[in-house]
Amino acid sequence: MSEDEPRQAVPSWRPGYFVWPGGRTKLILLGGIGTSTGDTDRSFSGLVSYLAAQGGYDPRRDVLEATYAGGEASGLWQPRPYVSADTRKPLIDIAEAVAGSLDWYRQRLPEPTRLVMIGYSMGGVGGLDGATLAVARDRKAWRDRLGAVITLAAPVRGCSLGALVNWAWLVTAEPDGLGAAGRDLDARWKEPEEQTRLNRRAAFLRAAGARVVTLVDPDDSVVRPEEGVVPALGERAADLHIATTIRRPGSLGHGAILDEPAVWRRILGIVGPQSDLAASTRRDHGPDPLEAELKALKERMRREGRIK
Numbered sequence: 001m002s003e004d005e006p007r008q009a010v011p012s013w014r015p016g017y018f019v020w021p022g023g024r025t026k027l028i029l030l031g032g033i034g035t036s037t038g039d040t041d042r043s044f045s046g047l048v049s050y051l052a053a054q055g056g057y058d059p060r061r062d063v064l065e066a067t068y069a070g071g072e073a074s075g076l077w078q079p080r081p082y083v084s085a086d087t088r089k090p091l092i093d094i095a096e097a098v099a100g101s102l103d104w105y106r107q108r109l110p111e112p113t114r115l116v117m118i119g120y121s122m123g124g125v126g127g128l129d130g131a132t133l134a135v136a137r138d139r140k141a142w143r144d145r146l147g148a149v150i151t152l153a154a155p156v157r158g159c160s161l162g163a164l165v166n167w168a169w170l171v172t173a174e175p176d177g178l179g180a181a182g183r184d185l186d187a188r189w190k191e192p193e194e195q196t197r198l199n200r201r202a203a204f205l206r207a208a209g210a211r212v213v214t215l216v217d218p219d220d221s222v223v224r225p226e227e228g229v230v231p232a233l234g235e236r237a238a239d240l241h242i243a244t245t246i247r248r249p250g251s252l253g254h255g256a257i258l259d260e261p262a263v264w265r266r267i268l269g270i271v272g273p274q275s276d277l278a279a280s281t282r283r284d285h286g287p288d289p290l291e292a293e294l295k296a297l298k299e300r301m302r303r304e305g306r307i308k
Helices: 046-055 084-088 091-107 120-139 162-171 179-190 192-207 261-271 288-303
Strands: 025-030 061-066 070-073 074-078 114-120 146-152 211-215
Touching: 025 091, 025 120, 046 261, 070 091, 074 091, 084 179, 091 114, 091 120, 091 179, 114 120, 114 261, 120 146, 120 179, 120 192, 120 211, 146 261, 179 192, 192 211, 211 261
Parallel strands: 025 061, 025 114, 114 146, 146 211
Antiparallel strands: 070 074
């Protein structure tokens, strides 16, 4: 969609929803294992309410949902509603669905619109892998379009199944636990080459201009901190740890990160307040919130004596 085309809402792939132009930043959410289309409305409700109140984001127009499912329709890839079983597919299939979702939204939003991918748990794994796939396929189209990829308690480095399989059984009541996705995560954790590939994905996105921020809860009993962090240059793993004060019953701490105000504040610091799309095309539209956060990080590191 070019700047000269009418800026009108278009039907979403999600029945009853629309994709609205207007805001400079659009947040694309993806839930974890065992979820289905629409579950992000509930699981991310605290974050969305905070961003609406403190950042000016419109929950109806500025918050979108990615999917774990889709396929060819009239020669084009089309997202479609997903069900619990789709969250257990092989990681490559999940990445394809997320990449397709991102491209689908990019093509329906005005060019200056910046997309931010936020994924929880398995959604964070798919978010990082899928964003990498989308940008790698068409770097020109994605230039200045992907603002950030944020993962929350996501085993992006893989995981040793063990207790995680038991947790999946308890929460999802599915006989196969994490399914093919779980087996892929187990292989990723054990294979050094997979770890190298994961680091390269994050570096690739950062080189393309996107922030990659992998936040974890040190008290999470399901996704261990070392499984979920990919620090940027000059960043310590501990910088990505945010202890939570809220516990969801029966969750083993997993999911508390979604309800933690400190996490909401961190995310707002990354994405910045919402701004008008037209204003973003002007030459002088105020400081970049990402630059401001980087400056604050450098100042803290100087105070701690870690850099000069």
